[in-house]
Amino acid sequence: MLVFTPDALIRRFLCADMEVLAEICELTGVIDSRLSPSEMDARIGIMEDLISILQPQLTNCTLCPRRCEVNRYQEPAGECGLGVDIRVASVACHKGEEPPISGEEGAINVFFSGCNLHCLHCQNWPISQKRVGSTVTPEELSARILKKWRRGMHSLGWVTPTPQIVGALEAYLLCLRNGFDLPLIHNNGGYENPEVVDHLSHVVDVWLPDAKTADDTQAAKIQGAPNYVIINLQAIAAMVNQVEEGNARAVIVRHMVMPAHLDDSRQVLNLLWDKFGSSIYLSLMGQYFPAFHTVNHGSLGRKLSEEEYNQVIEEARKIGFKQGWVQHYDTETGVLLDCL
Numbered sequence: 258m259l260v261f262t263p264d265a266l267i268r269r270f271l272c273a274d275m276e277v278l279a280e281i282c283e284l285t286g287v288i289d290s291r292l293s294p295s296e297m298d299a300r301i302g303i304m305e306d307l308i309s310i311l312q313p314q315l316t317n318c319t320l321c322p323r324r325c326e327v328n329r330y331q332e333p334a335g336e337c338g339l340g341v342d343i344r345v346a347s348v349a350c351h352k353g354e355e356p357p358i359s360g361e362e363g364a365i366n367v368f369f370s371g372c373n374l375h376c377l378h379c380q381n382w383p384i385s386q387k388r389v390g391s392t393v394t395p396e397e398l399s400a401r402i403l404k405k406w407r408r409g410m411h412s413l414g415w416v417t418p419t420p421q422i423v424g425a426l427e428a429y430l431l432c433l434r435n436g437f438d439l440p441l442i443h444n445n446g447g448y449e450n451p452e453v454v455d456h457l458s459h460v461v462d463v464w465l466p467d468a469k470t471a472d473d474t475q476a477a478k479i480q481g482a483p484n485y486v487i488i489n490l491q492a493i494a495a496m497v498n499q500v501e502e503g504n505a506r507a508v509i510v511r512h513m514v515m516p517a518h519l520d521d522s523r524q525v526l527n528l529l530w531d532k533f534g535s536s537i538y539l540s541l542m543g544q545y546f547p548a549f550h551t552v553n554h555g556s557l558g559r560k561l562s563e564e565e566y567n568q569v570i571e572e573a574r575k576i577g578f579k580q581g582w583v584q585h586y587d588t589e590t591g592v593l594l595d596c597l
């Protein structure tokens with residue numbers, strides 16, 4: 258999950274084809290459209306049922322592919338280290354997401370504490386790995402979201418909601434009952450249980466998963482995630498299926514290029530194109546910097562070079578990707594620039 262992108266970050270289109278650009282711009286309008294009163298009523302009904310389906314899973318947790326089968330009511334003994342209370346690091350306005358998500362006004366991002374991945378380089382590690390944050394009730398969380406909504410925002414982004422999906426749904430349900438009509442973005446590490454993704458059909462408007470690697474050996478070492486590749490593809494397939502059936506609006510897949518791992522990036526892009534083609538939007542990220550356990554790491558202990566990033570951008574275009582966004586990184590100033 259990439260959550261600390263600076264608000265000044267500007268993403269450029271992956272392709273300069275005017276027809277594709279028009280389609281991507283249209284996506285902004287699609288995502289921007291508010292839920293109609295009938296959609297809100299339907300979603301409230303779906304969510305009431307969904308909470309009653311998912312809540313019992315907390316006693317024998319299989320909410321994510323780790324399938325820890327622990328009782329989250331007794332102790333936070335699972336891989337994510339989370340119990341049943343909602344734990345949140347912040348609820349903040351964020352303008353640095355992909356343009357259709359942030360819009361002009363920004364997204365209301367709810368940064369959930371904890372994560373079901375253990376990335377060595379997590380740029381957000383105090384929140385994801387140390388679970389920095391505070392416990393809130395669904396009522397308190399919904400009140401914080403509604404306060405920001407009343408100021409006028411573009412979307413609601415859940416950042417790493419996977420282990421806390423039940424509490425997130427409870428808070429969102431309260432928001433909907435208070436007239437909240439912004440589209441919902443589910444920003445995750447791509448290590449999702451496809452059955453839970455299926456349950457969220459008609460509830461999530463835009464899926465924003467990562468595709469971190471196409472190499473399970475690397476996934477085990479860097480993300481601490483067994484069988485990441487197949488699970489990632491199955492989860493994205495479930496998300497794409499929702500869009501194709503008209504039950505979600507878009508899938509935007511993020512891939513962060515890492516230094517000295519360009520072959521892996523090429524494999525990720527080829528896999529995504531082979532499986533999903535133009536059914537997904539690609540967000541190719543170049544903002545890697547060493548953090549957490551990679552500060553003095555051999556290959557990951559440095560920033561990504563501009564040359565490395567450009568090679569992967571070109572590869573994406575060669576493969577056929579047109580719909581999506583790229584970033585650019587200024588090695589002198591350390592600032593992400595609008596460069597294409």
Ligand code: SF4
Nearest residue numbers: 318321325335337420
């Ligand atoms: S949500 Fe947490 S406890 Fe549940 S399966 Fe995933 S890592 Fe394990």
